[in-house]
Amino acid sequence: MSIPSLTLRDGKTIPLLAFGTGTTWFKAGSASLDNHLVQTTKAAIQKGFYHLDCAEMYGTDEEVGIAIKEAGVPREKLFVTNKVSNNIHDIRGAVEQGLKKMQLDYFDLYLIHSPHFAKSDADLQQAWKEMEQIKKSGKARSIGVSNYLRPHIEATLKTAVEPPVINQLEYHPYLQRANGFVPWMQQNGIQVASYKGLTPAVRCPQGPLHEPLVKMAKAHGRDVSAAAILLAWMMQTNIVAVTTTTKTERLDEYALALGVTLTPEEVQEISDLGATYHLRMSWVQFYEKNDRS
Numbered sequence: 001m002s003i004p005s006l007t008l009r010d011g012k013t014i015p016l017l018a019f020g021t022g023t024t025w026f027k028a029g030s031a032s033l034d035n036h037l038v039q040t041t042k043a044a045i046q047k048g049f050y051h052l053d054c055a056e057m058y059g060t061d062e063e064v065g066i067a068i069k070e071a072g073v074p075r076e077k078l079f080v081t082n083k084v085s086n087n088i089h090d091i092r093g094a095v096e097q098g099l100k101k102m103q104l105d106y107f108d109l110y111l112i113h114s115p116h117f118a119k120s121d122a123d124l125q126q127a128w129k130e131m132e133q134i135k136k137s138g139k140a141r142s143i144g145v146s147n148y149l150r151p152h153i154e155a156t157l158k159t160a161v162e163p164p165v166i167n168q169l170e171y172h173p174y175l176q177r178a179n180g181f182v183p184w185m186q187q188n189g190i191q192v193a194s195y196k197g198l199t200p201a202v203r204c205p206q207g208p209l210h211e212p213l214v215k216m217a218k219a220h221g222r223d224v225s226a227a228a229i230l231l232a233w234m235m236q237t238n239i240v241a242v243t244t245t246t247k248t249e250r251l252d253e254y255a256l257a258l259g260v261t262l263t264p265e266e267v268q269e270i271s272d273l274g275a276t277y278h279l280r281m282s283w284v285q286f287y288e289k290n291d292r293s
Contacts, residue, residue, distance in 0.1 A: 001048030001255055006238055008165040009189040012142045014109065015079050016235045017258070018051035019044040019251070020244035021060040022195060034063050036246065041067035043248045045078070047255065053168075053195075053242045054102075055083035055113055056094055065102035080104065083146055083168075085113035091130040095139045110140035111168060114147045116286060121155035132162045144168070144190075147283060149293055150181055153190065168193035170282045171239060172230065173200050173209055173274020178292040186238065193240035196281045200274065201226035203281065208273045216270075220260050223253075231257035233270050 005013040021041065041052065041064055050073065054064050061082070068078065080102070087094035095110065112131065118124045131143045144166035145153070157163055167185055171177065171194035182192055200209040213226035220229070227243075231254060234241040243254055262270075278292055287293070 001258065003048065003051065003258060004235065006191055006240060008142055008191060009163065010142055010165055012108070012165070014142075014166070014191070014193075014240060015051035016238075016240050017049070017231065017254070018053040018079075018081070018193075018240065018242040019049040020053040020195065020242045021058055021064055022053065022055065022242070022244050033066075034060070037063040038067045038070070040246060040248055042071045044251055045071035045073050047251050049251065049255075050077055051079040051081070053081045053193075054098075055085065055111075056087065056098060057083065057085040057113060061098050061101035065104065069103060075104070079108045081109040081111065081168075082107045083111040083113035085117075088112065088117045088127060091127065091134060095134055099139065106138060107140045109142045109144060109166070110134060111144045111146045111166070112148075114283070115145070115149070115152040116147075116283075118152075121158070124152060124155045125159045128156045128160055128164075132160070135162060142166075146193075150179075150184065153185070164190055166191045166193055166240070168195060168240075168242065170194070170196045170280065171234075172197045173233070173270050174204065174207060174277050174279040175199075175292065176271065176275055181293065182239075191238070191240065193242055194234050195242045197234050197239075197241050198227045198230055198243060199279060199281055201230055204277075204279055207277050207279070209270065209277075212269060212273060216262070216266055220262075221256070224256050224260060225253050227253060228257040228260055229262070229270075232260040232262050233267060236262055236267060 003015040003017045082098050084094040134140045135143045142165045144164040146168040216229045217224045231241045
């Protein structure tokens, strides 16, 4: 399986499709090893999902590390993303701990998971200085942010020497982010990664895209699903698609997205219809009900 990639502002490349160990697997501090996650992640790697998206918050670093070791794929072929949250005030320690648990020497991409720890712009700027030191140390080859809004990024850029290469945030047709935020990031050299990208297909059957996605899926092949159409929509608009599952058979379903080429009209239809509906799944406590930022 060959996954297309996107070039980051620092010259590194990132695969456009990732297997995530996110909310589906969230362990909430459980000390027991999740062997099902180990086996599913191992299967994902062996099927060609070489981009693994992880986070300190998920508590799954150990499982991912075991899966990487057992999968038998050379480290240089993998792209491993991790994020700091719980230990945001000791980023160096968080990196060291994450690498130890995963049995790795470096992360390909390391992100600040959320801006909500900060009480001021100075807090954001100080955390970013620590991230820049992590990159200088070689423990992370690229650095970025997650769940940042434009004011958070602008504050960070004021003192950044190495600007963030990417912002990972909830992004799908029902949350395309208002006020031109995504184009603004892309125009300023900050790529975008999406989580919860399958929301219109798997979490919101009442939305306006339900029937159009089914229709498009049928038009693109017998086994193509609405989920694959959404993944293709993201990748064709240069959005890194992070998705997850507890079922290995879904991995094959998601892989079919790589063979789907949507027409410009289909891409536009998904964007336009999606914009008529609003649904946010994550970090809802920080937003008003109708806030699309």
